[in-house]
Amino acid sequence: MSWLVGALVFWAAAWLANIRLANSRWSETRAVRIAVPLLFGVTLLVLWEGLVRGLGVSAVILPAPSQVAETFAASTDTLWQDFRQTVFKGALRGYVIGCIAAFLTAILIDRSAFLTAGLLPVGNFVAALPIVGIAPILVSWFGFDWQSKAAVVVVMVFFPILVNTVQGLRETDAMQRDLMRTYAAGYMQTLIKLRLPAALPFVFNGLKIATTLALIGAIVAEYFGSPTRGMGFRISTGVGALAIDLVWAEIAVAAMAGTAFYGLVAWIEARVTFWHPSQRAKSR
């Protein structure tokens, strides 16, 4: 009971503190911008812990965060092995292959206005489809190891990046292209010095969407068959074996990997497209 009350009291206190912080005169500072969401996240964890302990929820249904953290610390070897299999071997390789393929395809079809007009709507449609469903087919084609996972990731990331890059390549206006022509710039020069830089914000948009898709693809593909390691494998067998705390530790790894992957791409974006208005506004 005291756990329950304690958690609720903490919640109320954190909520009040956040209101004070957000309406204080430091609310625009970086420290507050980090502290408020952090406090919110901690509150959620404390509530979870308090509810699980206070209501006596069985660990087979929902383990407390502290218990998950214990399991996490005790099984770092397994988690690291799964992480390497799923993220490094499956997701990252597929992501790189898919991104390069989509990028090159976009530059190729951009040369033809006819192809662009045809591929953009089709690509937009395909990007909205539940492509994850293709996972069992690709697993049966490429076998159980990381190759099939990478293949699923390639198919999943291809269309969002293709569509975004093609759209980005159309971003320059006639005035800018005319200027390049008055400089007597050829196709390649215009592409490299004007159109690709102008397309970068769009490309990064696609790259950021693709980070999540890559992890989803790699994990789902493992549900359909994998060597005896990998995050998807551990989750699906863990649920069956009632090792729920290990499953939550694996989910925590997946969450951190997804956030870190997204954060990394966003960080590179801020460095590469520092000139774009959306980035300038942030750094001010």
Add this chain to the structure above:
Amino acid sequence: MRSLLPILTVLAAILGLWYLAVAPMNIRVALDQAERGGATITPEGSLARKDVSTWVLMVRNPDHISAGYTLERPRLPTPQQVGQELWKTTGKMAMRGRAWSKRSLIYHGWITLQSTFWGFLLGTTLGILGAVAIVYSRVSDLSLMPWAIISQTVPIVALAPMIIVLSSQLGVDGRVVPKAIISAYLCYFPVLVGMVKGLRSPGRDQLDLLRTYSASGLQSFVKLRLPASIPYLFTSLKVGIAAALVGTIVGELPTGAISGLGARILIGDQFGTPLAIWSALIAAAILAGVLVTLLDIVQRLTLKRMGMAA
């Protein structure tokens, strides 16, 4: 309509490539079957063929390439085979009055559609409420927005089996609720982001004008912010419904569901019937197309009525 010809060309090119790919994909299975049927294949025995490349096999056994197009369990079915399977499990069954049989894709599509709908409703509601909170309260803006972004970087499929276990432990019967939660999780984010943008789209001068009319907060919300956000809302609803469908199918895939399009894919994988997988995939694609088109029509009608048609 000007882009109809290019789109048709691209679609035809995709179909053409698909047909061409069937030959190398299926040659091994076709040769194995022909050999069992008594034909002489070079090289003999599927073990001996294992190290020979598909192209060499095709050149040496040109007579058996066509067999790859009519296999019962192909590695890659032809578009025609998929179409026939699709018709067999939808239109043909409906005509015989068995549209709601467990083998009909109409039945499975309906199951998927239900969860998608509830997830879409839940996700849209959450997204709109969250957006209102973020626009009107600085605390929510600071504390919710970063977590909304982080929530989307978390691969939901990792959570999907847990959500289903949890809801069955809590005594929720059926699979509609957990699937709807998963699709709401994927669906709320585009709506949230779109609505925050839309609710903030009225300019300073417009807000000031309403203040000179001494409009209350509620009035300026109902008469200015809400109407201004409608175009943004529809754009994100179209993204959201596609995401909700993906969520439902993801919820059906890894979790031993027995009905729904995702479950058809799963069962087709377990029983080794590729045609079932492919027809379920195409059915899901058609469903996505229909849902997005429907929302597009509603968007056009609504914006026309509101005088905002593009």
